[in-house]
Amino acid sequence: AKRKGRDTLALYDQAIDRAERERREIEMDLREVIARGQLNLHYQPVIDLDSGAVVGYEALLRWYHPRRGIIRPADFLEVAEETGLIVPIGEWSIRQAFAETAKWAGDFRIAINLSPTQVRSPHLVAIVAQAIHAHGIAPERVEFEITEHVLMQESPLSMGNLQKLRQLGVRIALDDFGIGYSSLSYLRRFPFDRIKIDKDFVEGVEDSADNQAIVSSITRLADALGMATTAEGVETRAQLDLLRKLGCQEAQGYLICEPAPGEHFATPAAISAAM
Ligand code: C2E
Ligand code: CA
Ligand code: CA
Ligand code: CA
Numbered sequence: 001a002k003r004k005g006r007d008t009l010a011l012y013d014q015a016i017d018r019a020e021r022e023r024r025e026i027e028m029d030l031r032e033v034i035a036r037g038q039l040n041l042h043y044q045p046v047i048d049l050d051s052g053a054v055v056g057y058e059a060l061l062r063w064y065h066p067r068r069g070i071i072r073p074a075d076f077l078e079v080a081e082e083t084g085l086i087v088p089i090g091e092w093s094i095r096q097a098f099a100e101t102a103k104w105a106g107d108f109r110i111a112i113n114l115s116p117t118q119v120r121s122p123h124l125v126a127i128v129a130q131a132i133h134a135h136g137i138a139p140e141r142v143e144f145e146i147t148e149h150v151l152m153q154e155s156p157l158s159m160g161n162l163q164k165l166r167q168l169g170v171r172i173a174l175d176d177f178g179i180g181y182s183s184l185s186y187l188r189r190f191p192f193d194r195i196k197i198d199k200d201f202v203e204g205v206e207d208s209a210d211n212q213a214i215v216s217s218i219t220r221l222a223d224a225l226g227m228a229t230t231a232e233g234v235e236t237r238a239q240l241d242l243l244r245k246l247g248c249q250e251a252q253g254y255l256i257c258e259p260a261p262g263e264h265f266a267t268p269a270a271i272s273a274a275m
Contacts, residue, residue: 026079029065034092038064041096042259046109046230046252049244056109056143058252059097060259061089081117090118091127098135098142100262111143111173119150120157125164132168139169145196146172148180151189162190173230178218187225195222197248199233205246206238212246219247 033039043057063071080086094112101110118124132139144165150158162172173194177183178201187195197218204211215231222229231243234253243251 023079026076027083027085030063030076030080030083030085030089033063034088038066039089039092039096040064040261041093041100043100043262043265044252044259045257045265046111046250047256048250049240049248054106054108055250056111057101057265058111058145058259059093059113061093061113077115081115084117086115086117087121090114090121091123094128095131095134098131098137101141102135102137104262104265107138107141109141109143109171110137111145113145113175114150116147116150116153116158119146119161120153120155121161122157124161125168128165128170129168132170140171142170143194144170144172145175147175148183148186151186152181159190178214187221187227192227194228194230197229197231199231199253202231202233202239202243202253203235205242206236212242215243215248216246219249223247 040062041059045054046056048055171193174192175196176198177195179198229248230250231248234251
């Protein structure tokens with residue numbers, strides 16, 4: 001039994017070594033990612049549930065890795081966040097999203113995710129202001145999505161940056177609403193323009209009256225607070241119809257369109273027609 005325990009431990013050590021090597025490899029590659037031109041943004045359209053029209057796009061980061069293929073944020077954001085590399089990567093995303101948006105016809109919104117480290121970073125507001133100006137994007141068309149993790153840390157820098165972003169005229173959305181610890185209290189810390197209902201709730205919305213009651217409470221709460229609601233992760237027609245019935249205003253998800261590179265969205269009208 002003792003020997004078996006040692007073997008298990010050895011295997012465990014090996015697994016840890018492997019994970020640590022993997023992590024270091026990602027970190028090293030990530031340091032070169034901008035210089036090597038391996039970052040890309042995919043965009044996912046957001047539609048208005050009444051009209052079916054595309055009202056915006058969310059920019060989602062993709063790493064085109066020469067050996068590993070397309071890597072999604074789940075596999076590198078943690079390392080990027082821990083090492084601070086998310087700051088230059090985020091700057092790249094903001095500039096890239098505005099540059100691409102400026103080339104497309106229509107006056108849809110462009111939504112960009114910001115991590116807690118980005119929101120705390122001292123140059124964020126100047127970078128956003130500069131990029132808006134450089135690409136001639138109306139600030140009202142820009143929306144930043146943050147999660148409650150940004151507010152959990154109660155950093156004066158973060159709060160100050162959010163307020164300054166707001167003064168520039170850009171909008172701020174609370175992402176992943178409902179799955180965190182005490183989401184309701186965060187609604188009081190900052191006057192968000194929008195709540196994004198997490199896909200966990202959307203996934204379950206057909207299954208039970210309870211789930212429907214939760215979604216409908218969120219939309220009524222948002223209404224009362226003067227915030228709009230967007231449901232994310234909509235995968236079925238039944239979910240889409242229910243969300244509309246429950247008072248949600250906008251939706252995004254694979255049913256409508258999977259995230260895709262910007263060149264696919266030169267003509268947003270194509271998607272509205274398909275809905
Ligand atoms: P998120 O902001 O909650 O984004 C929604 C995620 O759900 C995206 O995953 C999207 O591709 C995926 N999704 C969209 N529709 C559906 C659907 O119908 N079903 C399912 N199952 N999933 C759907 P993705 O692109 O892998 O991004 C994961 C997370 O990484 C994002 O979650 C966001 O928090 C973060 N992220 C993405 N891009 C950036 C970025 O540029 N900067 C920062 N800081 N974070 C980013
Ligand atoms: Ca988001
Ligand atoms: Ca989300
Ligand atoms: Ca999410």
